[in-house]
Amino acid sequence: MATTERRPILLDFEKPLAELESRISQIRELAEDNDVDVSDQIYQLESRAQQLRQEIFTSLSPAQRIQVARHPRRPSTLDYIQAISDEWIELHGDRRSGKDDRALVGGIARFEGRPVMMIGHQKGRDTKDNVARNFGMPVPGGYRKAMRLMEHANRFDMPIMTFIDTPGAWPGFEAEEMGQGEAIAYNLREMFRLDVPIICTVIGEGGSGGALGIGVGDRLMMFEHSVYYVASPEACASILWKDAARSAQAAEALKVTAWDLKSLGILDQLLPEPIGGAHANPIEAADTLKQALSQNLNVLLELSSEQRRSQRYDKFRQIGVFSEG
Amino acid sequence: MSLFDWFANRKKTGLVSENRHEREIADGLWTKCERCDVLTYTKDLKANQQVCPDCGHHHRIFSGDRIEQLIDTDTWKPINTQVAPEDPLRFRDRKAYADRIRDTQAKTKLTDGVQTGIGHIHGEPAALGVMDFRFMGGSMGSVVGEKLTRLIELGTHERLPVFIVCASGGARMQEGMLSLMQMAKISAALERHREAHLLYIPILTHPTTGGVTASFAMLGDIILAEPEATIGFAGRRVVEQTVREKLPDGFQTSEYLLSHGFVDKIVPRTELKQTLAQLIRLHRPMGQVAIAAKQTETARQVETVLKRSD
Numbered sequence: 335m336a337t338t339e340r341r342p343i344l345l346d347f348e349k350p351l352a353e354l355e356s357r358i359s360q361i362r363e364l365a366e367d368n369d370v371d372v373s374d375q376i377y378q379l380e381s382r383a384q385q386l387r388q389e390i391f392t393s394l395s396p397a398q399r400i401q402v403a404r405h406p407r408r409p410s411t412l413d414y415i416q417a418i419s420d421e422w423i424e425l426h427g428d429r430r431s432g433k434d435d436r437a438l439v440g441g442i443a444r445f446e447g448r449p450v451m452m453i454g455h456q457k458g459r460d461t462k463d464n465v466a467r468n469f470g471m472p473v474p475g476g477y478r479k480a481m482r483l484m485e486h487a488n489r490f491d492m493p494i495m496t497f498i499d500t501p502g503a504w505p506g507f508e509a510e511e512m513g514q515g516e517a518i519a520y521n522l523r524e525m526f527r528l529d530v531p532i533i534c535t536v537i538g539e540g541g542s543g544g545a546l547g548i549g550v551g552d553r554l555m556m557f558e559h560s561v562y563y564v565a566s567p568e569a570c571a572s573i574l575w576k577d578a579a580r581s582a583q584a585a586e587a588l589k590v591t592a593w594d595l596k597s598l599g600i601l602d603q604l605l606p607e608p609i610g611g612a613h614a615n616p617i618e619a620a621d622t623l624k625q626a627l628s629q630n631l632n633v634l635l636e637l638s639s640e641q642r643r644s645q646r647y648d649k650f651r652q653i654g655v656f657s658e659g
Numbered sequence: 660m661s662l663f664d665w666f667a668n669r670k671k672t673g674l675v676s677e678n679r680h681e682r683e684i685a686d687g688l689w690t691k692c693e694r695c696d697v698l699t700y701t702k703d704l705k706a707n708q709q710v711c712p713d714c715g716h717h718h719r720i721f722s723g724d725r726i727e728q729l730i731d732t733d734t735w736k737p738i739n740t741q742v743a744p745e746d747p748l749r750f751r752d753r754k755a756y757a758d759r760i761r762d763t764q765a766k767t768k769l770t771d772g773v774q775t776g777i778g779h780i781h782g783e784p785a786a787l788g789v790m791d792f793r794f795m796g797g798s799m800g801s802v803v804g805e806k807l808t809r810l811i812e813l814g815t816h817e818r819l820p821v822f823i824v825c826a827s828g829g830a831r832m833q834e835g836m837l838s839l840m841q842m843a844k845i846s847a848a849l850e851r852h853r854e855a856h857l858l859y860i861p862i863l864t865h866p867t868t869g870g871v872t873a874s875f876a877m878l879g880d881i882i883l884a885e886p887e888a889t890i891g892f893a894g895r896r897v898v899e900q901t902v903r904e905k906l907p908d909g910f911q912t913s914e915y916l917l918s919h920g921f922v923d924k925i926v927p928r929t930e931l932k933q934t935l936a937q938l939i940r941l942h943r944p945m946g947q948v949a950i951a952a953k954q955t956e957t958a959r960q961v962e963t964v965l966k967r968s969d
Contacts, residue, residue: 503873505893507902510911513921515872515892522846523853523878542830542839543873543892550843564830564839564870569897574752574832589748589835598747600836647847651808653840654801655747658739 345401347390354383387609394559396590397582400567402559403538404501407613409620411439411454411497414537417620418627419443419452425486428478431512435476437468437504438548440483442492446628451487453480453548454497457538470539471504474517477547481521484528493531493631496548501566503544518547525550526646529639533630535605535623536560536592537612552646553630554600556592557619558607562600563590600653603630692716708928717885717928719865721767722774722791725824729787729932730778737776739809744771744802748835756833759795767793771802772827775810777819781936786814788823792866797827799870800834804841807875811848811859820858820939825876829869842874849878858942862931863890863913863922877921881938883931884913884922 344352358379365372394402402408415422424441426434440453455472458464480496487494503514525532532551540549540562556562565573567585572578595601605622608615634642689698695714704711708728709718720728726735750756764770772794777786788810790797807823814821830838852859861879865888872892876882884890891898891911899906909915916922926934943951 503892505897505901507898507906507910510891510893510898511919513877513919516877516921518873518892519842519846519875519877522843522874523850526847526850527854543842543870546839546843547873550846562836564835565832570832576753584752587748587750587752588832595836598835598837600840647851650840650844650847653844654805654837655745655834656801656805657743657745658741 343406345398345405347394347398347401351383351386351390354379354386358383384609391559391609391611395582396561396585396588397567399559399591400539400561400585402611403561405611405613406459408499408538409612409616410459411452411456411499411537413616414497414620414623415441415443415452415454417617418624419445419450420447422452425483426479428475428482430478431473431475433473433475435468435472435479436466437470437500438472438476438480440480445493445495445631448493448631449490450493450495450631451483452495452497453483454537455500455545455548457499468504470500471502471541472500472544472547473504473506473509474512474514477503477517477521480548481524484521484525484532488528488530491530493533493634494528494551495627496532496534496551498534498536498540498545498549498562499538499560500541500544501539502541503547518543521547522550526643526650529643531631531634531642532646533627533634535627536562537623541566550646550650552634552642552649553602554595555603555605555626555630556595556601557605557612557623558592559611560592561590562592562595563588598653598655690718693718710928715886715927717865717887719792720928721793722769722789722824725789726774726776726778726787728928729780729822729824729935731780731782734779735776736778737774738813739775739806740770742770742802742806744800744834746833747801747837748833750833750835752833759833763794767791769794771806772797772799773803773806775806777813777817780822780932780939783936783939784819785935785939786810786817786819786821788821790824790826790871792826792828795831795833797825797871798829798831798838799827799841800831800838801841803827803831804838804844807845808841808848811845811852814859815848815852815855815857818855818857820860820942821852822860822862822935823875824862824864825867825871826864827867827869827871829871839870842870845875846878849875853880858939860935860938862926863916864888866890868892868894879923881923882921883924883926883934884916885928885931886913886925888913890916890922 421444439456443450443452455470456467457470458467484494533553534549534551536556538560542564567581568578571580571584592604605626608618612619690701690704691698692711694716697713709720744760746757773788773790775788788807811821858880860881861876863876863884867876867890889911913925917925
């Protein structure tokens, strides 16, 4: 995780905090130059900054939370895999389309001594990388690669961990031509058939069917500032409000946060993030993820594959709100 | 009866199709084809299952018509008719979702976007779900998800083939993530149906897009489509914006999907019922064919005996 050394990228709602912090460092420099003791004042200002940060990040609006979820420095799938596993061999290709999709990565990792299959959407770390990764938007070949790796995991009795972080499946010409709908649909059905434990975690952005295509499992976890939606607020605003500028309103209405999903009976576990978001302290975020994965995996490994499959079915079976009679 | 009375009665008895506005009918007696502009006697068009006799254009039809066309008379048993939508998100765009539901229900006389049930197709029992595009663009929310899941579960339990006539713009945004999860829920039920070695066939009609395409529409053992239906995952406009160029004509049509290997067969509406019956029979194990034939034969003999005793 090489992001901590670089200059921070500030989101608009972080501006007051940044101003306060720059004042603190100014005072500190001034005091050092003139050899005056201002530690009391510094201490006061710093605790105010800490308090302000906490206030900002505990009262984010859904639209602001989406900004955090899409933060360019937010730890990605490969960042987390590197942090939580002891070994890692990335595997490539769906053996069908003649092209490896770099927006969706996967491979075998050693997690707490056990080989597991780790699969996730991969956004780029900078513009060049993002172009190569197609901003984390997979083509059908990506979903078919994911399925190929999951079948492999099933054969060799490896638990599957997926990491969700995509604006959505790529809505391009070739993607349609190669059967984007079929590729996702196939995964949805087949993931119910797999015998091994499956744990899915939304680490950033959960963009609709493109997220769900690797999102069927025994557990769904979400980081505190990640989001998961049926349609991006931008698309929803332009369809329902006929005005893309209403996306903040759409974000509010769509109920996209971890708390919303928990109350709708979709989310199993919310993972708290360091104050300031996962990118403020990626090591701490990775520790949280590792612990949660470990706990859930141990519970799931106690069950037989029949029990897991039947509970997985029931978990999705009960989702939905309607009246009857 | 005077001509005036005849017209007045005609309205009352519902001879005028309820969806005439969509079909741009001049005065109800004649229907203008939206593609070739040829006028067809409305009754003839109905007899031809709303397919233009002149150019073969398939006019949009709704769930009630479809059930009538596919299911043998008096064999349709609707199920879960009481399952109705709620407004769990208290969603409001330019109009409140609760009002939208109420207005659409009043206009369509449907509870939500799908009708499900059991019926016979040329004597073959089957589980059938028919989506209705009139109900908020056939969008899939909790009710569509629940009713289709129950239909498939019933199909698995009763060992019936399942058919779903798709017509949908995708997941229903007004129910947020609950809608997205219906894709997984229905796929789960289809997985069990498949494990039981039972036949599932979706019939893709205009339009089948979004979340429906990315789930049960593409999961058929065999996939059928009506001619010239729009079928795709991403909307055409979205794709156009993404690639920043105009897309070829015929992109995302039934014919396009057939040539790319994602649809098995394009079936004109007028041949759909017999095709489904044929496919059911072709998937019946040999032993059962013999049993079925024997049952039919026995029933015939019993009938003959009964007739004789009259």
